[in-house]
Amino acid sequence: MTSGRLRLRLAGLVLLGSSFGLPVGDFKINRIMRPIPVPLSDLIGTFGVILVVFIGGVALWTLAKSMSSFIKRWIVWGLALVPGVLIFGLSTFIPAGVEFNPEAARMALGAGTAGIYLAVLLAITSQPSSRWLIVVSIGLPIGLAVLGQIPMIGIVKEYQNYKSTFNAEFIRHLTLALSSGVIAILPGILMGYWAYKYPKSSEGILSVVNLFQVAPTLSLLGLIMIPLSLLSKQFPFLKSLGISGIGFAPAFIVLTLYALMPIVANAYAAFKQLDPAVLESAKGMGLTSRQILRQVSLPLASPIILSGIRTAFTQNIGNAILAGLVGGGGFGAIIFLGLSQSASDLVLLGTLPVVIMALITESLFERIQARLERQLRGAHD
Amino acid sequence: MAKYIKTWGLTLIYGLSLVWWLADTSRIKAQLVEWFGIGSPLIERTPLSTLVWQHITLVSIATLAAILVGIGLGLAVRLSRSEELESLVIRFGALGETIPSAAVIALSVPLLGYGNEPILLALFLYAILPIVRNTLSGLNSVAPDITEAAKGMGFTEIQQVFKVEFPLAFPTLIAGIRTALVINISAATLGATVGAGGLGVPIIAGIRTSDPVLVLIGSVPVILMALVADRVLRSITPQRSIP
Amino acid sequence: MIKLSHMTKTYGAITALDDLSLEVRNGECLVLIGPSGCGKSTLLKTINRLVEPDAGEITIHQKPIHDYAPEVLRRQIGYCIQGVGLFPHLSVSDNIAVVPRLLKWDEPKIQARIDELLTLTGLPLSYKTKRPHQLSGGEAQRVGVCRALAADPEVLLMDEPFGAVDPMTREQIQLAFRELQRRLKKTVLFVTHDLEEAILLGDRIALMHRGKILELSTPESLGQSTPNETVNQFIGADYALRILRRSTLEDLKLTAVQPQTEDRRLESTSSLKEALAVLLESGNQRVITVIDHQAYRVDVGDIMAHLQAVRYG
Numbered sequence: 003m004t005s006g007r008l009r010l011r012l013a014g015l016v017l018l019g020s021s022f023g024l025p026v027g028d029f030k031i032n033r034i035m036r037p038i039p040v041p042l043s044d045l046i047g048t049f050g051v052i053l054v055v056f057i058g059g060v061a062l063w064t065l066a067k068s069m070s071s072f073i074k075r076w077i078v079w080g081l082a083l084v085p086g087v088l089i090f091g092l093s094t095f096i097p098a099g100v101e102f103n104p105e106a107a108r109m110a111l112g113a114g115t116a117g118i119y120l121a122v123l124l125a126i127t128s129q130p131s132s133r134w135l136i137v138v139s140i141g142l143p144i145g146l147a148v149l150g151q152i153p154m155i156g157i158v159k160e161y162q163n164y165k166s167t168f169n170a171e172f173i174r175h176l177t178l179a180l181s182s183g184v185i186a187i188l189p190g191i192l193m194g195y196w197a198y199k200y201p202k203s204s205e206g207i208l209s210v211v212n213l214f215q216v217a218p219t220l221s222l223l224g225l226i227m228i229p230l231s232l233l234s235k236q237f238p239f240l241k242s243l244g245i246s247g248i249g250f251a252p253a254f255i256v257l258t259l260y261a262l263m264p265i266v267a268n269a270y271a272a273f274k275q276l277d278p279a280v281l282e283s284a285k286g287m288g289l290t291s292r293q294i295l296r297q298v299s300l301p302l303a304s305p306i307i308l309s310g311i312r313t314a315f316t317q318n319i320g321n322a323i324l325a326g327l328v329g330g331g332g333f334g335a336i337i338f339l340g341l342s343q344s345a346s347d348l349v350l351l352g353t354l355p356v357v358i359m360a361l362i363t364e365s366l367f368e369r370i371q372a373r374l375e376r377q378l379r380g381a382h383d
Numbered sequence: 384m385a386k387y388i389k390t391w392g393l394t395l396i397y398g399l400s401l402v403w404w405l406a407d408t409s410r411i412k413a414q415l416v417e418w419f420g421i422g423s424p425l426i427e428r429t430p431l432s433t434l435v436w437q438h439i440t441l442v443s444i445a446t447l448a449a450i451l452v453g454i455g456l457g458l459a460v461r462l463s464r465s466e467e468l469e470s471l472v473i474r475f476g477a478l479g480e481t482i483p484s485a486a487v488i489a490l491s492v493p494l495l496g497y498g499n500e501p502i503l504l505a506l507f508l509y510a511i512l513p514i515v516r517n518t519l520s521g522l523n524s525v526a527p528d529i530t531e532a533a534k535g536m537g538f539t540e541i542q543q544v545f546k547v548e549f550p551l552a553f554p555t556l557i558a559g560i561r562t563a564l565v566i567n568i569s570a571a572t573l574g575a576t577v578g579a580g581g582l583g584v585p586i587i588a589g590i591r592t593s594d595p596v597l598v599l600i601g602s603v604p605v606i607l608m609a610l611v612a613d614r615v616l617r618s619i620t621p622q623r624s625i626p
Numbered sequence: 627m628i629k630l631s632h633m634t635k636t637y638g639a640i641t642a643l644d645d646l647s648l649e650v651r652n653g654e655c656l657v658l659i660g661p662s663g664c665g666k667s668t669l670l671k672t673i674n675r676l677v678e679p680d681a682g683e684i685t686i687h688q689k690p691i692h693d694y695a696p697e698v699l700r701r702q703i704g705y706c707i708q709g710v711g712l713f714p715h716l717s718v719s720d721n722i723a724v725v726p727r728l729l730k731w732d733e734p735k736i737q738a739r740i741d742e743l744l745t746l747t748g749l750p751l752s753y754k755t756k757r758p759h760q761l762s763g764g765e766a767q768r769v770g771v772c773r774a775l776a777a778d779p780e781v782l783l784m785d786e787p788f789g790a791v792d793p794m795t796r797e798q799i800q801l802a803f804r805e806l807q808r809r810l811k812k813t814v815l816f817v818t819h820d821l822e823e824a825i826l827l828g829d830r831i832a833l834m835h836r837g838k839i840l841e842l843s844t845p846e847s848l849g850q851s852t853p854n855e856t857v858n859q860f861i862g863a864d865y866a867l868r869i870l871r872r873s874t875l876e877d878l879k880l881t882a883v884q885p886q887t888e889d890r891r892l893e894s895t896s897s898l899k900e901a902l903a904v905l906l907e908s909g910n911q912r913v914i915t916v917i918d919h920q921a922y923r924v925d926v927g928d929i930m931a932h933l934q935a936v937r938y939g
Binding site: 277278279280281282283284285286287288289290293297298301302377378379 | 674676696697698699700701702703705707708709710711712713714715724725728757759770773783
């Protein structure tokens, strides 16, 4: 199996670099002090590093050879546990000759840890059916954090400090991203269908929707705030509903508009690629327009439409960060808070969940799409 | 002829609007303040033209770097003739696109500090993705008969890629550059959240003080620039006449 | 039983139908043929109202088609097109069942009908669960025919249905269709640009040109009524040879003989065109055929006589 060899070679290189060259941790006496880099050799000694690299190299080499999948399974499982173990080690590490207060001090994750994690991922994905192992490799550190086993790690400390805020913003962020995406689905598909049915309007519709994507999100946010605040001043009942110039409302509207573009564009393309012979025969057989849409056009267009919805959601999860600028909360609030305090671990606390959510959404939709396409194609003989 | 006028006409309108906006800023601002009824004519610390210049500089540096590196990477992957490498690069790219740009900017601050660097990095990374992808797909889309003919005529691997596939991949490549550039022009505004210059500055200031005029002052040039860039690049895309 | 009167349709400067009138008899297969752009497809589509004429009226069994809502009308007419248009996301049996389900037939009746149709068109019952993309061109077209016949319509409209199939499969499917039509006796309006196909399948042929019908007659008599330059050009000087395909040796008046060993034998079901070819190359050798255990001699003259009778009779 030559596929995967490349990844393993890359994994080896990255492992080498991370173990010797990059610090796996950055020890900070307190939040704002300059970090003391902690290379892997501090944790397990120089000899330990050589040993680890050797074992790692052997593991990768074994994966590259065509050996029994049983052995390989064990190896990738072991590799998946490495990040968790490493982080645990970092958390329990006490740097020599440094005076610090355990309350204030923290261990931030360094570039070396990222590198080792990358190497582990490369190695895992070089083998088939690795999806769950990726989850494990992420899940173990998270699990350890939840169980309170890695209290010294910077991100965990920040989480402890901002626990309630974190949870609140998590929900806000998800609500914002998902609801705006969901609202955009039906209008988006309808607009795409309209552009397809009336080709003269297609250029107009597509360029208007495109304008929303070309304009910077920030501009849209800024511009939406004004009429909203004016409206809520005029109609106080809106304010009681929570709709005003700042907060949830402007972010929601902007995100919905942004979600429209991929959905409309994909819906339009999806309907356009329908086989005209299929549509003509459907009409000739006596299906009404609505029956054709429901029984023929929509099912056949659904994979591409779904792909547009997937883009919209993934995009929105990222864009929702900007809601933090207008008081809409979400992880953006945490990120900007961290930026203003120059607390990189806080920034990380806000960014990582967003990245993970985006990746999960993407992966989830991919599977749904694959299943949909298989259903449409039918089981192959 | 009419089509010619249509394409360049629009570009001209956008361009002229942009110039007018920059030249007559204070008057426009005063007018807008009058219309909106809110917002105070702030004494701005940096004139708009400086901001525009900063913005253009940021975008140009990042995009240019992305073009060089992106095309280089694409060619290197193609020359390696390794399917594994190609699929790895594409998967990596797809992954990268899933990660929100705001997150990239936020993450690069601890590394690079405040200022222009984070946004440069983010713009660079984001521009690379469509460029590499389009380079690869453009090179791959060259019909196999053409590459076979080239091989039969005695081209070496390298000559084939540079003299045959690359020129034919040009239109797709330009399309990728266009996408990257237009997105970057808009995305550069985010830099202002972490201390960069550019047209994001008045926009953020406007958001923070609920001043629509400031937001507009910053947004209009950005949108116009993006539209101009899009039109110009569309028109210089060579039409592929080969079936 | 289908009466079209004074059908007119223009698309801008192009006249697709020019005051055209036509009557299709019950149980006949009437073929519309002509060069591209003569309006034959347009005429076909006015019957199931996919095209609305500028002027003219159509009645089926004396009932104007405008009395029905278009969808209701179409569910009573079978429609086959060149691209077939099977729904790719449905199985073969679900494709066939579309119209019956629209008409709210009971499921058992639908299933029985599907089996019946598949057998009629010569497809194995195992094909029911197949998907369109798994079928060959000819098989797909046969399923298309099943689908058109599913609700047992009286009328079938076919628009170059066998055009997208390769020539060998096309001949097979044409013969199969001819058999089917002989059995079911549907009223069929068939559009094609292939003269051979028209001759093989049509009870009557309507030759169209620029929105008008130049001649309407049986295949044998085509070109005989009024001498028309365009008609003669279209059917070609060798038309007589082509219509020989319609008859077999069994249609001839032959003389009975005693078979001899040097005789060349022909199947009685051979078309006259085949027979003529064999006769021309057999030279002095005798050619015989056997019908009901009696041998008959076949002569070029017999074929000539038949052709004369059929053409000028």
